[in-house]
Amino acid sequence: MTNAQVPGWQAWLAVAMGGLAGTELRYGLGLAFPETAGTMPLTTLGINVAGSFVLAGLTTVWMARPRTAFWLRAGLGPGLLGSFTTFSAVIFSIDQLATAGEHPVWMAYLGLSLALGLGAAAGGWRTGRLLTDRLEAAS
Secondary structure, X not given: OOHHXXXXXXXXXXXXXXHHHHHHHHHHHHHHOOOOOOOOOHHHHHHHHHHHHHXXXXXXXXXXXXXXXXXXXXXXXXXXXXXXXXXXXXXXXXXXXXXXXXXXXXXXXHHHHHHHHHHHXXXXXXXXXXXXXXXXXXX
């Protein structure tokens, strides 16, 4: 690997800082909206759906404007949103619900996670396109 392919310290620092912020934001929302055992984890669902929307929107804008600084994309994408939205939280919740025998709940949760996550990503993509179109029209 050549030095041109290795991210600079700014990108590593941005991912670390974004990861810290995303984790703390997720933790704070978990405290503000606690989930009750045996029920659908709506806080985790909301976090992951919101993160899907934002990540799709940002990625769409970044694709249209590829000159966005790499450290910024790394800090917001894998850093902030990667730690804010986690697939492991979905799997953990499903495992807990399945172990408790709450089969209809975990199946509904899995279905909602997939459907709402994909819908949010589609909405984020559309919003990113609209934003990009407006930015291009203004320039």
